[in-house]
Amino acid sequence: DAKTTQPPSMDCAEGRAANLPCNHSTISGNEYVYWYRQIHSQGPQYIIHGLKNNETNEMASLIITEDRKSSTLILPHATLRDTAVYYCIVRVAAGGTSYGKLTFGQGTILTVHP
């Protein structure tokens, strides 16, 4: 799986959009971009994933550049409860018995301030 690079920490004001960047310059054509977050002492929480098109769900939007070498997770209206470690993960499509593990890096610690 391709390696990802994320800033170690970011701050955001409550109510503003939080834009979390991720670089994955060695991504392959069959690799998805996944985002998870982990609030202190809890299990990781799935946020969103995509292959090449932008994606949006009730939690966030995922913007993937045309060359797929980077992406941005957008939390449109950050709240204090969004304070967490955000992990950007690149993983090969899981078909048949192929390997499906997630490889977590250090992630970005997002702190949302009042």
Next chain:
Amino acid sequence: DTGVSQDPRHKITKRGQNVTFRCDPISEHNRLYWYRQTLGQGPEFLTYFQNEAQLEKSRLLSDRFSAERPKGSFSTLEIQRTEQGDSAMYLCASSFLTGLRETQYFGPGTRLLVL
């Protein structure tokens, strides 16, 4: 609450003792994963099952670790002769593989402290 449950949530044991953790995945999920997370680090893959078959094990999974998933439902992770270095959060995740799409949902974890 993702629907993945783990038991116990916390375990304190003495070095050399055996411990067993249980994971109940989301109903009908055919894949089940175990990860380990130490303080300040992201989770690290240990092993995974597709139905009852254990398909991959990480080199992190020493001979003291064994995992089972009888009948493709719940799973257990046993650590024999625990060491202080085994202290960590043990996370379970489950997923349903459909074609090439798969999303893993994590449980709350079991926090192990070996004294």
